[in-house]
Amino acid sequence: ILNVEQSPQSLHVQEGDSTNFTCSFPSSNFYALHWYRWETAKSPEALFVMTLNGDEKKKGRISATLNTKEGYSYLYIKGSQPEDSATYLCALSGAGSYQLTFGKGTKLSVIP
Amino acid sequence: DTGVSQDPRHKITKRGQNVTFRCDPISEHNRLYWYRQTLGQGPEFLTYFQNEAQLEKSRLLSDRFSAERPKGSFSTLEIQRTEQGDSAMYLCASSLTPYEQYFGPGTRLTVT
Numbered sequence: 001i002l003n004v005e006q007s008p009q010s011l012h013v014q015e016g017d018s019t020n021f022t023c024s025f026p027s028s029n030f031y032a033l034h035w036y037r038w039e040t041a042k043s044p045e046a047l048f049v050m051t052l053n054g055d056e057k058k059k060g061r062i063s064a065t066l067n068t069k070e071g072y073s074y075l076y077i078k079g080s081q082p083e084d085s086a087t088y089l090c091a092l093s094g095a096g097s098y099q100l101t102f103g104k105g106t107k108l109s110v111i112p
Numbered sequence: 113d114t115g116v117s118q119d120p121r122h123k124i125t126k127r128g129q130n131v132t133f134r135c136d137p138i139s140e141h142n143r144l145y146w147y148r149q150t151l152g153q154g155p156e157f158l159t160y161f162q163n164e165a166q167l168e169k170s171r172l173l174s175d176r177f178s179a180e181r182p183k184g185s186f187s188t189l190e191i192q193r194t195e196q197g198d199s200a201m202y203l204c205a206s207s208l209t210p211y212e213q214y215f216g217p218g219t220r221l222t223v224t
Contacts, residue, residue, distance in 0.1 A: 004154070032211060043115065044155075044203070044215040051211075089154060098143065098210050099168060102154030 006090050006103035013080050014111050020076045021106040023090030027071035034100060035064055035075055036089040044089060047075075080110045114138060116216035118204050124222045125194055132190045133219045137206030144187050145213060146179055147203040148172065155203055161187060194223045 005024040013019050023033070032051045038044040048057040053068040061078045077084055087107045091100040117136045125131050137144050142163050147155035158177070160168040163184035173179070176194075181187040191198055201220050205213040 006154075034212075036215075041217070043217045046212050046214065049211050091154075093210065097168065098160050098207075099145070099157035099170070100147075100155075100213060101157070102147075104152065104154045 004090055004092050004101055004103040006088075006106050008106060009104065010107040010109070012109045012111060015080060015082060017080050018076065018078045019080055019108070020074050021088055021108075023073045023075070023103055025071050025073075025090075025092050027068055029094045030068050030071075030092065031095045032093045033066055033073050034091040034093070035073070036091065037086045038089055038105070039086040047088075077108075080108070082110045082112050084108060085110045116204055116206050116214055118202075118216040118219050120219055121217060122220050122222075124224065127194055127196060127223055129194055130190065130192045131194060131221065132188055133202055133204075133221075135187045135189070135204030135206075135216060137186070137204070138208075138214055141206035141208050141214070142184065143207045143210075143213075144181055145205040145207075146187070146189055147205065149201040149203060149218075150199075155201075158189075191221075194221075196223050199223045 007022050035047040036044040048064045050066040055066040057064050063076045066073045087105040089105045091102040119134045144161045146158040149155040157170050159179045161181040176192045179189045201218045203218045205215045207213045
């Protein structure tokens with residue numbers, strides 16, 4: 001059973017601030033790590049899928065890194081905007097299974 | 113809109129009633145997944161289909177739950193004799209590859 005931990009649970013930042021969240025997971029039985037953004041009343045949106053130790057991905061102001069040896073991933077948001085307000089979910093897929101195991105998420109609120 | 117769709121978006125039912133939800137995946141996706149999210153938790157895996165075959169089932173999927181995917185297209189999730197503990201957001205996702213799952217907006221079930 002994979003155990004995915006996310007911190008912090010919630011975060012309030014001022015518009016323009018940069019921020020980051022953490023996803024921790026057991027380093028064994030790792031296949032891929034996924035980041036999703038979930039805005040209220042919308043579908044969870046895939047941000048990144050990472051598989052290799054040292055992977056770094058970037059989409060606009062959002063980037064993510066992956067360390068499979070120590071079992072963590074960071075998600076960074078540069079210059080937060082109100083539209084970044086959402087719950088950010090981290091999920092793991094293990095070898096031999098297609099199911100995703102999610103953390104509880106980090107709820108980000110960006111204050112204008 | 114060519115994304116994953118779910119119907120209904122909201123369902124209120126009385127304890128003991130049966131409910132059925134529908135998921136229409138992205139048309140070329142052969143893989144389909146159901147997840148459930150309860151308050152304060154991340155989404156939890158329920159079941160997985162590849163085409164019409166149900167290949168994985170979580171222990172969360174009690175005998176009151178049944179999922180089908182006739183002809184490998186849309187899927188239904190039925191809950192019989194609903195209980196208050198079934199109140200949750202039910203999410204459907206589809207994919208073509210193991211790497212990225214595309215989610216629908218979910219069906220929010222409230223059991224009174």
